[in-house]
Structure formats: structure tokens, C-alpha cells
Amino acid sequence: MMVSIFYKNQNEQADLLAKKGAKVTQTYIRETPYRSIKLHLKQVFRSAYRHKLETRLSHKPWTQEISTVTDWPRRRAVAEFRLCVGHDCLRTHLHRIGIHPDPYCTLCSLHEPMDRNHLGHCTALSNKTECERYWEARTKLMEN
Numbered sequence: 001m002m003v004s005i006f007y008k009n010q011n012e013q014a015d016l017l018a019k020k021g022a023k024v025t026q027t028y029i030r031e032t033p034y035r036s037i038k039l040h041l042k043q044v045f046r047s048a049y050r051h052k053l054e055t056r057l058s059h060k061p062w063t064q065e066i067s068t069v070t071d072w073p074r075r076r077a078v079a080e081f082r083l084c085v086g087h088d089c090l091r092t093h094l095h096r097i098g099i100h101p102d103p104y105c106t107l108c109s110l111h112e113p114m115d116r117n118h119l120g121h122c123t124a125l126s127n128k129t130e131c132e133r134y135w136e137a138r139t140k141l142m143e144n
């Protein structure tokens with residue numbers, strides 16, 4: 001008699017747990033392909049890098065100047081970008097990074113630091129536009 005009461009309670013408890021379990025929302029666990037994980041991580045890192053880059057560039061004065069550079073012909077865009085950011089490989093830049101002993105233009109006799117401003121009136125350059133004067137100066141510096 002005692003045994004049947006025990007089983008009866010056990011059956012009722014099993015029914016109760018089964019009903020309770022049927023109401024729980026089940027999630028289907030599917031394996032995520034390696035390619036999807038890789039793509040997701042790439043997007044996360046790219047987004048984080050873009051945000052970090054935008055934060056670092058926000059205080060640079062030339063960010064507005066080069067905002068339309070991507071629409072230009074490559075030769076002009078490269079010259080404009082380099083002149084805007086100051087990494088133009090002219091004497092002043094080369095002196096700043098320790099490659100050349102002095103910042104002065106060696107193409108003319110004006111004895112001025114060779115930078116973007118100097119390109120406008122350097123007497124050794126014959127081209128009209130800033131872009132063409134930049135490339136002419138680079139070519140002549142390579143020949144010297």
C-alpha cells in the first residue's frame with residue numbers, strides 16, 4: 001500500500017514536470033559556419049577601426065579639404081592628399097622625418113623651406129597647376 005502511494009506521487013510529479021517543460025520555449029541550437037563567424041568578426045573590427053580613425057582624424061585641419069579627393073583623377077588626388085597631410089616627400093617633410101639634413105629647396109636659389117607654399121613660387125618649376133608643379137618637383141628631386 002505504501003509503495004503504490006509513492007509511485008502515484010512520483011507519476012503526478014512526472015506529469016507536472018512534463019506539463020511545465022512543454023510550456024518552456026525551446027531554442028534550436030544550430031552550428032554557426034566558420035565563414036559567418038569570420039565575416040561577423042571582420043565587420044566588428046572594421047566598424048571599431050572606422051570609429052577610432054574618425055575620432056583621431058576629427059581634429060585634423062585637412063579632413064574637409066580632402067573630402068572630395070576620391071572623385072578626382074588619381075594623379076591629382078595623390079598630389080592633393082600628400083600636400084594636405086604634409087607627407088609629400090618634399091625637402092621639409094624629408095627633413096622632418098630625418099632623411100634629409102635641411103628643409104631647403106635645392107632646385108632654385110631662393111633658399112626657402114621646400115613645402116606646399118614654396119611650390120607656388122619656386123623658380124625652377126615651369127608647370128602652371130599645383131599638382132603638376134608638385135610632380136615636376138618630385139621628378140627633379142629624384143634626378144638630383
Ligand SMILES: [Zn+2]
Binds near residue numbers: 105124
Ligand atoms: Zn625652389
